[in-house]
Amino acid sequence: MVKNKILRFIKKNPLATIGALVCILFFLVAIFAPLIATHDPLAQNFANRNRPPSSVHFFGTDNFGRDVFSRVVYGTRISLPAGFLVVIFSCIFGGIYGAVAGYFGKMLDEVLMRIVDIVMSFPSLVLAMALAAVFGKTMSNAILVIVLVWWPKYARMMRGLVLTVRETEYVAAAVALGEKKSHILFSTVIPNCVAPLLVMASADLGAAILMFSGLGFLGMGAAPPAPEWGAMVSDGAKMLNYWWVSVFPGAAIFIVSISFNFIGDALRDLLDPKLRNLE
Amino acid sequence: MNMLNYIGRRLLLMAIVMAGVVVITFTISHMVPGDPLVANLGQSAMSNPEIVAAYEEKWGLNKPLPEQFILYVRNMFKGDLGTSIRTKRPVLYDLSVYFPATVEMATLATFISVVFGMLFGVISAARRNKAADQVLRAVSLVGISIPAFWLALLMLYVFYFRLNIAPGSGRLSLAFLSYKSETGFLILDAIKNGNMALLKDVLSHIAMPSIVLAASTMGLMTRTVRSSMLDVMGQDYLRTARAKGLTERQVIMNHALKNGLIPSVTMFGLSYGSLLGGTVLVETIFDYPGLGWYAYQSATTLDYPAIMGVTLVIALINCVMSLLIDIIYAFIDPRVRY
Numbered sequence: 001m002v003k004n005k006i007l008r009f010i011k012k013n014p015l016a017t018i019g020a021l022v023c024i025l026f027f028l029v030a031i032f033a034p035l036i037a038t039h040d041p042l043a044q045n046f047a048n049r050n051r052p053p054s055s056v057h058f059f060g061t062d063n064f065g066r067d068v069f070s071r072v073v074y075g076t077r078i079s080l081p082a083g084f085l086v087v088i089f090s091c092i093f094g095g096i097y098g099a100v101a102g103y104f105g106k107m108l109d110e111v112l113m114r115i116v117d118i119v120m121s122f123p124s125l126v127l128a129m130a131l132a133a134v135f136g137k138t139m140s141n142a143i144l145v146i147v148l149v150w151w152p153k154y155a156r157m158m159r160g161l162v163l164t165v166r167e168t169e170y171v172a173a174a175v176a177l178g179e180k181k182s183h184i185l186f187s188t189v190i191p192n193c194v195a196p197l198l199v200m201a202s203a204d205l206g207a208a209i210l211m212f213s214g215l216g217f218l219g220m221g222a223a224p225p226a227p228e229w230g231a232m233v234s235d236g237a238k239m240l241n242y243w244w245v246s247v248f249p250g251a252a253i254f255i256v257s258i259s260f261n262f263i264g265d266a267l268r269d270l271l272d273p274k275l276r277n278l279e
Numbered sequence: 280m281n282m283l284n285y286i287g288r289r290l291l292l293m294a295i296v297m298a299g300v301v302v303i304t305f306t307i308s309h310m311v312p313g314d315p316l317v318a319n320l321g322q323s324a325m326s327n328p329e330i331v332a333a334y335e336e337k338w339g340l341n342k343p344l345p346e347q348f349i350l351y352v353r354n355m356f357k358g359d360l361g362t363s364i365r366t367k368r369p370v371l372y373d374l375s376v377y378f379p380a381t382v383e384m385a386t387l388a389t390f391i392s393v394v395f396g397m398l399f400g401v402i403s404a405a406r407r408n409k410a411a412d413q414v415l416r417a418v419s420l421v422g423i424s425i426p427a428f429w430l431a432l433l434m435l436y437v438f439y440f441r442l443n444i445a446p447g448s449g450r451l452s453l454a455f456l457s458y459k460s461e462t463g464f465l466i467l468d469a470i471k472n473g474n475m476a477l478l479k480d481v482l483s484h485i486a487m488p489s490i491v492l493a494a495s496t497m498g499l500m501t502r503t504v505r506s507s508m509l510d511v512m513g514q515d516y517l518r519t520a521r522a523k524g525l526t527e528r529q530v531i532m533n534h535a536l537k538n539g540l541i542p543s544v545t546m547f548g549l550s551y552g553s554l555l556g557g558t559v560l561v562e563t564i565f566d567y568p569g570l571g572w573y574a575y576q577s578a579t580t581l582d583y584p585a586i587m588g589v590t591l592v593i594a595l596i597n598c599v600m601s602l603l604i605d606i607i608y609a610f611i612d613p614r615v616r617y
Contacts, residue, residue, distance in 0.1 A: 008563055014553075015416075015420075065609070112297055114292070116297035117292075117296045117299075118300055119303075121594045121601070122303070123593040124553075124554060124556060125560070126571075126574050127590055127591060129574065130574075130586045130587070130590060132578075133578045133579070133581055134307065134310055206423075206424055213426055214560055218559070218563065218575060218578075219579065233428060233429055234428075237428075237432055237433075237564065240435060250432065251429075253429065254424060254426060257425075257426070258420055261420050261425075262420065262573065265420060
């Protein structure tokens, strides 16, 4: 029964299946990075700078003679957690914020949602860059500033979800039982909105990783010499004849983000009732 | 009458949001660690007590925060966004120099993404779940997922470094560097004066960055158009159209398109602002002297007046855009209740 369902999903969503497999592969790489990497990702070797890909250095070496393959492998330990942390923190903050706005409504809702409008009207990358420059360029600050520009999206989603759940009978029952409003919000309303919010948010993992590596590329992300993919692309950007220095880490970002987007696309279709009726 | 009310209400909301934007930029520029005087004047000007005193007076730095805020707003209405530490010029002047370059690029990118996004989206919806649909959806996902800075480097590598058929960077070739623009918009200049050599040079420089910038919006546009077309195509009036014996082509072209493209108006408005912001990565790589390039240079040198100027301008454009979109929407979609 379950097996049939899975098979049907795979047949209907070949791209999502590929995406899921690739993501699992990258997670395994992150977990077993020390076993997979052929060199120390930070070890410099100036005698061996900018060497093209070979059987010793699969992806060649960079300007400091570091092994690009090992750096890409260890880079999974930076970019994947960063993407997840951005989405999780944005969801927690934006989710509670949106739930409060949607549940209590009226003036509070009006004020809270105007603040969302304000933050959303800022250009996210420019604002993130400005904030990263203020806070200092570290990996945790990069995550923090992306969360600061990202949470409004989830606040809007959550508010929408809460507005529908608020009208359900089980919430009416809780009200009739005389429970406190804040108690109903956290014990009845929010738990019923979390699952759809998380599904929607997971579709953003690819975008979160893109944004994080974009900051890294601009030199506002994880501090060197950490093997962060965006920063690695930027290492090679000024020397096009050593293409391998930026091509491989860039490809890693691209593959991870498109895999998450393959999954996200299927999830979106699944959640969209209009599209479901058409199939 | 209702419509006027609606527009009035929207204008009021926009004013509130804009005020909030100003509060936030003010807060961030006062969050700069260390002495705000050093942050805003730069180390060298600090040694001159006259400059320091004049600056303190102008921005009210010795007064309480609320008063500083009022001065900040008053100076802003006078068009004074402060002086850039890096370029030593008024920020507003700098913006007027770099803004047209970015508008040219963002407009071209919007054009590319709208044309291809609509085309791909409509085809994708018409051929739902067929091979063409799968291919176009994959293409749009590639556009959304590819890091802009990486795509830019790949294109530079292939078309500039290997094939040498495209210029590497900048907005103009060396031969035109002394060219003084009348409007700031080089494409307009060239067309107005019939200067074909200039036009060719500008277009060859702007082509690659615009394509890179357009990639992700094109993908989002395809997705939006596809899903709204599918939504429309499931509706009763299309079944009626088919029942009348119209061909599928006529059904789509004459009936579905009109309603199916309405949501893409929203996409269009949202994307223009995000394209302006997205120029940071693209302009940095192509050394294209626009707003994004200016923002990046300012951020790396902690040039606060400058980067807040860019942020403010783009945020205000976003506000105006979303107002325009809402008004257009109310006109073209009779279901909108106002």
